Amino acid sequence: MNLIDYKKIKSVLIIRIGKIGDIIISSFVFRSLKESNSEIKIELITLKKNKDVLRCNPYLDKVYFINKNIFSLITLFPLCFKKYDLIIDLNDNPSTTSSILLSLLNAQNKVGFNFEKQSKYLTHAIDYPDKNKTHLIERYAYLLSSSGLKINPEIIKPELFVDPQIDKGISEKFSEIKSKHKIVAINISAGAEIRKYPVEKWIKLINSLKSKYSNLKFLILFEPADRTEAELIIQAIDKNYLVTVEGSSFQHFASKIKNSDLLITPDTSAVHIASAFQVPVIALYPNVDWNFVSFAPYRTKFRSIKSSTEEIKNISTEKIESKFENLIQELNW
Template identity: 25%
Template sequence: MFIRHDGKIGDFIVSSFVYREIKKQYPHIHIGVVVAPETQYLFKSDSNIDSLYVTRKRALFAFWQIGRKIAKEHYDIVIDLTEFLRNRDLVLIRSVKAAINIGYQQNHLKLFNYNIAANNEHITLDYEKALFMLGFEPMQRCCSFPNIPHNKELAIFCQQNLTCDYIAINFFGAANHKKFTSIKQIEWLSRLKAVYPKKKILVLTFPKVTQELKSSLPAGQYIIYENTNTIFDTIELIRNASLVISPDTSIVHIASAFNKPIIAFYMTSDPTNPYCKWLPMNNQNTSIYYYQHNINEIDIKSIKLN
């Protein structure tokens, strides 16, 4: 049983290899995952996962209830590598009553009988360590994409607009400090057009910001798939890009899984010693620029593009 109810798409992508690698080595093992409502569609698409348990409410009693339900399935092992656990998380894990509980930096809690020490290594290494504790052999830590449903409309859009060389750029992250302002967005388009006059610029979007982008960005300088609804659409849009530009968000991890050249932006108070757990894995093709408080601190003219 994996506890993955954080609701973050990037976390799903980065940790997706564990289900595949478990089934490779022990096909008979039953894998269950506790998920959030907003990401359950991703986990449903992974054929290596056998059971899903959705946290409909974020309250302690609701977590106790779902833990009691899971306990009836008699899971032997629970893995939760969350750094900061809430009381509801502890209640959930305790309610499952597994013989083995593996946590991250939780050696002060008797609930966990296996523990991964705090470190500044990539999160995939923590998952690998957890499986090593259980006797697994070395594994491939590359991300797995789910079975992406076919979108005929998107396929036509890609055939009409993305058969030539193009750059995919994303202006938004989950937190306010990760969002480029409208002025910075226009500055990005101008710089990319100046440096890459023959390349198309694909602006990535999602339902909440599509109209905002269309109203603020200069027409004729970019293309956009207005009907982007899920991360599956974004995966297909990034698939053939020659360069992906984005704040720290799931798009960075998608591009990393495709081994794309990436320009990414991360917040840190110490660029000489950044937090490494969620950096893209293909470091050789990645340029990372750090900011201290807000992504708009970055001087776009200082970004090396070619």
């Protein structure tokens, strides 16, 4: 297999049909390509739900947002008449959507992992690293470097760009509080039921932490669908220990994490946001080895806790408290 000369690449189409966290992990790829050749034009195909995640990303020249169904793919039909220098399939699992796109779209080079569904459409089919032993971001770096791209190791990390105006408002509000307190963000939302942590355990954890550490303030983060659970938690906590700030968009959510001192979360998207801004994190995981390794915090101080079962609810509050104490000692709080 001949390596690609990335300095000669002028047009790239990237396929990443993934969730919010997948996009945050993938974003270093966009920067790497631009650093290899400042004149390169980068286009991306991804899901509509990732629109707010990518709103401020400076490295993308065009983004095509689709839904995950065959009818949505029809909107991409005009791309069949384009000829790219390179198509990169970043999907980390065998994908019917990727297979369809790779078969229909034209490029001199097509790079992706050597999955049976996709490999026959690739010019550069890269062997897939063991997902039980490698972080997802390391697999992406391996994919690109194996095809010929030289990557600066310093930029291999989750990356996210937040709206400057939103971030300015939240930063100013938090700065007053942080002059006397540490802000601990508690994200109660998760992408699957097995990742949900019970309301009563959140309340117990927060009350226990505030009784031990008088300098803490807590910020409850949640998606709109979890508002009822969030309100139950907020009602059970002394208001003097809570931080409230307006804004429910993803950009607000990300900026709140960025400006916090520490995050506790069962959701890996929030883990990747914390990693992007080097916010210390305590991450809660189900007992699934590949998930624990692939979506671990990256390049930030952290403690990860794996449940004894596939459900996060079986993690004890005492276990989280112990990891919290251990982490803040490392942080010299």
